[in-house]
Amino acid sequence: MKKFKGRVICKGIYEGECVVSKQGVNTLATFQKSALKNAKKVVGSDQNNPDIYGKNLTGIALILPQTIGSTTGGLVIQTICQMGINPAALLFSEEIDSLAASGVILAKNWENSKIIAIDKLGKKILNEIKTGDRIKIEEDGTVTLIEEDAK
Amino acid sequence: MKLTAEEKDILNGKEGKTKAKIMQTLVEFGDLFGAEKFVPVTGEGHLVTSFGIGLLKPVYRIMDEIIDAGLKTKFPFTVDPRPIDYKNVKVGLLNKFIFSKIMYSQQKHYEEQLLKIGLKSKDSFTCTSYLKEVGNTPKYGDVLSWAESSAVVFANSVLGARCNRNSGMLDIFGAILGKVPKFGLLTDEGRKATWIIEIKTKSLPEAQILGSAIGLKVMEAVPYIKGLDKFLGTELNDQTISYLKDFGAATASNGAVGLYHVENLTPEAKKLKSKVIAENTKTYVIDDKELEKVYKSYPIMWKKTDSKPQLCFIGCPHLSYDQLVDWTKKIEENLKISGRKKVLIKTIMTTAPSVLNKFLQTEDYKKLKNYGIKLSSICPLMYTNNPIAGNKPIITNSNKLRTYSKSRYYKDSDITKIICGVKNEKI
Numbered sequence: 078m079k080k081f082k083g084r085v086i087c088k089g090i091y092e093g094e095c096v097v098s099k100q101g102v103n104t105l106a107t108f109q110k111s112a113l114k115n116a117k118k119v120v121g122s123d124q125n126n127p128d129i130y131g132k133n134l135t136g137i138a139l140i141l142p143q144t145i146g147s148t149t150g151g152l153v154i155q156t157i158c159q160m161g162i163n164p165a166a167l168l169f170s171e172e173i174d175s176l177a178a179s180g181v182i183l184a185k186n187w188e189n190s191k192i193i194a195i196d197k198l199g200k201k202i203l204n205e206i207k208t209g210d211r212i213k214i215e216e217d218g219t220v221t222l223i224e225e226d227a228k
Numbered sequence: 229m230k231l232t233a234e235e236k237d238i239l240n241g242k243e244g245k246t247k248a249k250i251m252q253t254l255v256e257f258g259d260l261f262g263a264e265k266f267v268p269v270t271g272e273g274h275l276v277t278s279f280g281i282g283l284l285k286p287v288y289r290i291m292d293e294i295i296d297a298g299l300k301t302k303f304p305f306t307v308d309p310r311p312i313d314y315k316n317v318k319v320g321l322l323n324k325f326i327f328s329k330i331m332y333s334q335q336k337h338y339e340e341q342l343l344k345i346g347l348k349s350k351d352s353f354t355c356t357s358y359l360k361e362v363g364n365t366p367k368y369g370d371v372l373s374w375a376e377s378s379a380v381v382f383a384n385s386v387l388g389a390r391c392n393r394n395s396g397m398l399d400i401f402g403a404i405l406g407k408v409p410k411f412g413l414l415t416d417e418g419r420k421a422t423w424i425i426e427i428k429t430k431s432l433p434e435a436q437i438l439g440s441a442i443g444l445k446v447m448e449a450v451p452y453i454k455g456l457d458k459f460l461g462t463e464l465n466d467q468t469i470s471y472l473k474d475f476g477a478a479t480a481s482n483g484a485v486g487l488y489h490v491e492n493l494t495p496e497a498k499k500l501k502s503k504v505i506a507e508n509t510k511t512y513v514i515d516d517k518e519l520e521k522v523y524k525s526y527p528i529m530w531k532k533t534d535s536k537p538q539l540c541f542i543g544c545p546h547l548s549y550d551q552l553v554d555w556t557k558k559i560e561e562n563l564k565i566s567g568r569k570k571v572l573i574k575t576i577m578t579t580a581p582s583v584l585n586k587f588l589q590t591e592d593y594k595k596l597k598n599y600g601i602k603l604s605s606i607c608p609l610m611y612t613n614n615p616i617a618g619n620k621p622i623i624t625n626s627n628k629l630r631t632y633s634k635s636r637y638y639k640d641s642d643i644t645k646i647i648c649g650v651k652n653e654k655i
Contacts, residue, residue: 151395179395
């Protein structure tokens, strides 16, 4: 059973599908189109990231190394949380970056919206879990791949 | 974080609920990154959020809360460019309706909010606040509460100020408290380079592609760039500042670079020499082939890839005065070659309001005007976010604009030929 343990930034439990981005996720480029359209779901719109381009990112667990790009990043995360179209969880293989951290903290303190966030899960998670896999997240920061025969 | 008695009082609500929530947010932010304490902000602010997009409801609500609580920033601040400029960037009626009534419906209200909490002036809208004409130029060692990725990386790298890559909202919070948590790029250790970049190109690399290549490779790490001083020299002047401005913006938008050092050129590399490099660095060698590979990797997002461009944006980040003069020369030379009097494609060059005011007094401005080029202080990125404008085939020399919109990127020399109608089969 593939298990990964990270640092809990915002705890929560989740069981469901994930989307994996092997490269840094550009928050503004990824979420802006859906947010501007007032869409009910986020469809990844970063043309430079084939891992998430065109994929639904609402309600799933997004596994990524870090976020990159514009310093509007935290505000964008706060806004999609306020709109209720955010991913259920952000799972970082590396240490969380300052913009994603801002977004998670802003959402918690100013929107009362708790997006699960766990960092330092290790690089292996990016290769051993694939988009479409089902995973389980526990409050202590454990992320487990739900194997096919266990579904 | 270890808080002083005064900071604890703020956290416990002695100065009001809103200030306590601001403190709580910054303490959690600092704790996450191992900050031990707050340090005082010593320079003016710069905010990233300049646009009154209707959907950013949290911003206007929090701003109202700040105003109601009687809070202001410790120092005045500048802010990123406005998203609309109907005078110089004309739009059709439908576009105007979408901009004013739907997308940027909160613009007027938001600008009033900004003035209430400490915006320097109505002309303080630019992403290049650090340019001498604008005057929000931090000193070496200043501690800042800035956002705007291109401004943060410039202030850290070229001016030697100290600022983390703060998010929108946290830039305001730090400016109000007059304090920021000390971690990352605010510490000597966090400013050490963990990547060595070896430049082995035959000539000065295109700033926007070099920045993109480095950003994509190192993400948020600090790169130390060797071999660039061979082309740029060892002194900061108007030309090198303009180059580093565009280079840095590409590192920050294509990656997440908040600080870079250029050997023998940028202040900390000159002062600290090898002490600014960490142990166990990684190396990335960049030659002409590598840059061409990165350039060719950019996807073309137009519906029809062979469309004729309808609009060209030059100036993201905003052009410096020196760049405006340089572009005037380039356009003049290329129009002579093509035998045309005006540019073929509607072209907008963007610059800070105070740089524009200076340029308006010059003969070069009259030339650009005669060539059919418009000057504006608009934010091209915000303009191209309009779903209608964004679907036009737009070209740009900005790697940042390419990253966040469907605009197609061209090198400076190629984009000049395209807009001036110089035939070149290689473009």
